[in-house]
Amino acid sequence: MFLLIISTLLSFLSVHTKIITNPVMHWMNRVSKEEKTKLNEIKALQCAQQKLSMVDNFVEYSKIQRKINKLTESLKESKSRNSNDFFLKIGIPYGLRIIIISMLIILCLYYRGSPLFYLESSINLFPFGYFISFPNGRNSVSFHFWVMCCTAFARLIKL
Structure with a gap:
């Protein structure tokens, strides 16, 4: 459950880093x-x-x-x-994004073999089942797929 929450938060923050960087930039300026x-x-x-x-x-x-x-x-x-405006305006948002994405990559590599959660056996994901649970068994959701879905969903949301 902890991994599910962390992966979801990091996926959303990788897309919407302005949630953190705007208050920091306001405080610094x-x-x-x-x-x-x-x-x-x-x-x-x-x-x-x-x-x-x-x-x-x-x-x-x-x-x-x-x-x-x-x-x-x-x-x-x-x-x-x-003012070091150029370095602050570029460095803080992209630096934070690099840190978050590198954390996601490390988590993807570390948890590549373990499923994030399992689906009920009555649910059949026939055409996409292998893609959703790639390195794991049937009716499971892999970490990679979950991160891709959360990131795609976060890009659709305009904050």
Whole structure:
């Protein structure tokens, strides 16, 4: 029973790795306290700048604009230093998928000779019986077939 649950979960996770990777990516790309304070300062300066008339108070307006530009540049620099976006966006989903698929391959090799579960003797799977229970006896479901069915079913489901 344990093997049935593990194989089903791994099959579904191999197709839908975004269930795990999306929260991880969201957590890794969260905004730091420094960036939040800089964003709040930029918003406050922009509000103050909107209250001023550009024609009447050009000096104050341009000083505020220089402060805004300076803050946005420092924000861009901090984001570029902290971001390994390419490696994170590619590495985490595909790395997780490689780990899950390699676990499935190891389980397939280890349990290739043992059936996952048996069907009743009254059930006759005549044309497909050999394929369903390939290395095992009659009326049994092999690990390989179960993983293929679960993976195909998971691809049909859009999460």
